[in-house]
Amino acid sequence: xILSGHDLTIGYGDRTVGYHLDVALSTGEVLAxxxxxxxxxxxxxxxxLGLLAPQAGEVRLGDRPxxxxxxxxxxxxxxxxxxxxVVTFAFTVEAIVLMGRTAHGNLFSRPSxxxxxxxxxxxxxxxxxxxxDRPYTMISGGERQLALLARALAQEPQFVVLDEPAASxxxxxxxxxxxxxxKLAQSGHGVLFTTHDPNHAMRAADRAYLLRQGARIxxxxxxxxxxxxxxxxxxxxxxxxxxxTANGRTAFLPG
Amino acid sequence: xxxxxxxxxxxALAVLVAGLALAFTVGRYPVDLSDxxxxxxxxxTGRSADVPAAVQNVIWLVRGPRVLAAAMVGAAxxxxxxxxxxxxxxxxxxxDLLGASSGAALGAVLGIYLSLGVLEIEAFAFVGGLVxxxxxxxxxxxxxxxxxxxxxxxAGVVIGALLGxxxxxxxxxxxxxxxxxxxxxxxxxxxxxxxxxxxxxxxGPVALGTLVLVALRWRMNVxxxxxxxxxxxxxxxxxxxxxxxxxxxxxxxxxxxxxxIIGWVGLVVPHIARTLVGPDFGRLIPTAALLGGGFLLxxxxxxxxxxxxxxxxGILTAVVGTPFFIWLLASVSKTWA
Numbered sequence: 001x002i003l004s005g006h007d008l009t010i011g012y013g014d015r016t017v018g019y020h021l022d023v024a025l026s027t028g029e030v031l032a033x034x035x036x037x038x039x040x041x042x043x044x045x046x047x048x049l050g051l052l053a054p055q056a057g058e059v060r061l062g063d064r065p066x067x068x069x070x071x072x073x074x075x076x077x078x079x080x081x082x083x084x085x086v087v088t089f090a091f092t093v094e095a096i097v098l099m100g101r102t103a104h105g106n107l108f109s110r111p112s113x114x115x116x117x118x119x120x121x122x123x124x125x126x127x128x129x130x131x132x133d134r135p136y137t138m139i140s141g142g143e144r145q146l147a148l149l150a151r152a153l154a155q156e157p158q159f160v161v162l163d164e165p166a167a168s169x170x171x172x173x174x175x176x177x178x179x180x181x182x183k184l185a186q187s188g189h190g191v192l193f194t195t196h197d198p199n200h201a202m203r204a205a206d207r208a209y210l211l212r213q214g215a216r217i218x219x220x221x222x223x224x225x226x227x228x229x230x231x232x233x234x235x236x237x238x239x240x241x242x243x244x245t246a247n248g249r250t251a252f253l254p255g
Numbered sequence: 256x257x258x259x260x261x262x263x264x265x266x267a268l269a270v271l272v273a274g275l276a277l278a279f280t281v282g283r284y285p286v287d288l289s290d291x292x293x294x295x296x297x298x299x300t301g302r303s304a305d306v307p308a309a310v311q312n313v314i315w316l317v318r319g320p321r322v323l324a325a326a327m328v329g330a331a332x333x334x335x336x337x338x339x340x341x342x343x344x345x346x347x348x349x350x351d352l353l354g355a356s357s358g359a360a361l362g363a364v365l366g367i368y369l370s371l372g373v374l375e376i377e378a379f380a381f382v383g384g385l386v387x388x389x390x391x392x393x394x395x396x397x398x399x400x401x402x403x404x405x406x407x408x409x410a411g412v413v414i415g416a417l418l419g420x421x422x423x424x425x426x427x428x429x430x431x432x433x434x435x436x437x438x439x440x441x442x443x444x445x446x447x448x449x450x451x452x453x454x455x456x457x458x459g460p461v462a463l464g465t466l467v468l469v470a471l472r473w474r475m476n477v478x479x480x481x482x483x484x485x486x487x488x489x490x491x492x493x494x495x496x497x498x499x500x501x502x503x504x505x506x507x508x509x510x511x512x513x514x515x516i517i518g519w520v521g522l523v524v525p526h527i528a529r530t531l532v533g534p535d536f537g538r539l540i541p542t543a544a545l546l547g548g549g550f551l552l553x554x555x556x557x558x559x560x561x562x563x564x565x566x567x568x569g570i571l572t573a574v575v576g577t578p579f580f581i582w583l584l585a586s587v588s589k590t591w592a
Contacts (some may be wrong), residue, residue: 001341075489082484088344089534099477103489110473110537146333155488 018214032201035211075103079152090135122150128130136170142173162193263531267545274552328550333547336521345467358387359511384508427586443567444517460509467502519576
C-alpha cells in the first residue's frame with residue numbers, strides 16, 4: 001500500500017506554507033522528513049494524515065483519495081503519534097492505549113475484552129506493561145512517547161506518522177524510539193517521521209525528504225541525500241561530518 | 256480508572272441517600288427517620304403505614320416534589336458540568352460557559368416582565384438557554400481557527416455579557432414592587448415554589464440529555480484528547496462536539512428553567528467526582544450525578560431551614576463554591592504544563 005501526496009499546496013486558512021510537494025511512502029519503509037523550523041514539516045505531516053485539507057493537489061491512500069475515507073476508515077490505516085504531551089485528565093496508561101481501538105468500535109461502544117488484549121500486547125511490545133494502571137500524567141516523557149506508540153499500533157494501521165518523536169527525550173530514550181521505528185518497518189508498517197536531527201534519520205530511516213521554506217530541496221536514499229553539502233544548504237548553517245574509522249559509520253555535528 | 260473506583264461510587268451513593276434522608280426529615284415540621292422509612296416501605300409494598308396522615312402529607316405532598324426536584328437539578332448540573340469540563344479539557348469550566356444560564360436568565364426575566372404564568376416562564380427560560388448556546392456555537396463555527404475551543408469560549412463570554420445587559424435592561428424597566436423581587440429571587444436560584452407539575456418538564460429533558468451523554472461515554476474520553484489526536488483516532492469531532500454540547504445544554508436549560516440560576520454545582524461536583532473515581536466518563540457521569548443530587552439536597556435543606564425566610568440557593572452555593580474554586584485553582588495551576 002502507498003500513501004502519497006501529489007502536487008500539494010499546503011497551509012492553514014489563507015496562509016500557504018508549501019508548494020508543489022510530491023511525496024510517497026510505501027509500507028515497510030521509513031521516510032524521515034528534515035528541515036529547519038517553520039519550513040512546513042508539521043503542516044505536510046498533518047496534510048498527509050488527512051487532519052488538514054490541502055489547498056491544492058491530492059493525498060491518496062492506496063487506490064483512493066484520502067479525502068474520500070471516513071475518519072473511522074482512515075484511522076484503521078493511518079496512525080498519528082503526536083509529540084509527547086500532557087493531557088488534562090489523569091487517564092491510566094492503559095486507557096490512553098485503549099483509545100487507539102476507538103476506530104474499531106461503533107459510536108456507542110466501549111472497548112471490548114479483545115480490545116483490552118490488544119492494548120496489553122502493545123504495552124508489552126514497548127516494555128511498559130508495568131505502567132498499565134499508572135496515570136498517564138505521572139509517567140516520564142520517554143514513557144509517554146512509548147505509550148503513544150503503543151496507542152498508534154493498537155489502531156492496527158498500515159502507516160504510522162510521528163511528529164518529532166525524539167524531540168523531548170533524553171539521549172537513551174531517543175535511541176530507544178529510533179530502534180522502535182526501525183522495528184515498525186520490519187513488521188511491515190510504513191513510517192514517516194519528522195526530526196531536527198539528521199543522525200536520527202541515518203539511524204532509523206531508509207529515505208529522507210528535505211523541506212526548506214515550503215519547497216522540496218532533496219529526496220532519496222539516506223546515503224544519497226544526507227551529505228554535508230545538502231545539510232548545509234538545508235539549514236543554511238555549517239555542518240561537520242565525523243566518521244568512526246573502526247566501523248565506517250558517520251555522524252553530523254552542527255556548527 | 257482501575258478496579259478501585261467502587262468505593263468512590265458507593266461514597267457518592269451514600270451522599271445522595273444521606274441528602275435524601277436529611278431533606279425529608281429536617282424542616283419546620285420535623286419527621287422521624289423511622290417514620291420516613293416506614294412510609295417509604297409502605298409505599299413500596301403497597302400497605303398502609305402506621306404513621307399520622309399529617310406526616311405522610313409532609314413527606315409526599317410538601318417535601319416530596321421539592322426533594323425530587325433538588326436531587327434532579329443537582330444531578331443535572333453536575334452531569335452537564337462533567338460533560339463541558341471533558342469537552343473543553345479544562346477542570347475549571349462550568350455548564351454556563353456557553354451562555355446556557357445567561358440565555359435562560361434573559362428568557363425567564365422576560366417572561367416575568369410580560370407577567371406570564373409559571374410554565375410559560377420556564378418555557379421561555381428553556382428556549383432562551385438553547386438559543387443562546389446555538390448563537391454561541393454558530394459564531395464559533397463561523398470563525399476558522401486553529402483553536403475552535405478557545406473561539407467558542409470567547410464567543411460564550413461575549414454573548415453572555417450581551418445577555419446580561421438584556422437582563423439588566425428588563426430589570427430596569429420592571430415594576431419594582433411586583434416584578435423585580437420575583438426576577439431577583441429567580442436569578443439567585445430557588446426551589447421554594449416547586450410543585451409536582453414541575454417534575455415532568457424537568458425530568459424529561461434531564462433524562463434524555465443524560466442518556467445521550469452516557470451512551471457516548473467512551474467517545475467522550477477520546478474527546479478529552481487534543482482535537483487533532485481525537486480525529487486521528489477516528490472520531491468525527493465536529494458532529495460529536497455538537498451532540499455533546501446539545502445534550503449538556505438541554506440538561507442545563509431544564510434545570511435552570513425549574514430552579515433559576517444556581518452556580519458552582521456544575522463546577523465543583525465534577526471535580527470531586529473525578530478525585531473519587533478517576534476521569535473515565537463511564538464511571539464519572541453516574542458518580543457526579545449522585546454527588547450533585549446529594550450536594551444540592553443538603554444546600555436546599557440549609558436554604559429553607561437556616562433562617563426564618565428562605566435563603567436563595569445561588570448565594571449558598573457561592574459561599575461554598577468560591578473557597579473551593581480558589582483551592583482548585585491553586586492545585587490545578589501546579590499541574591498545568
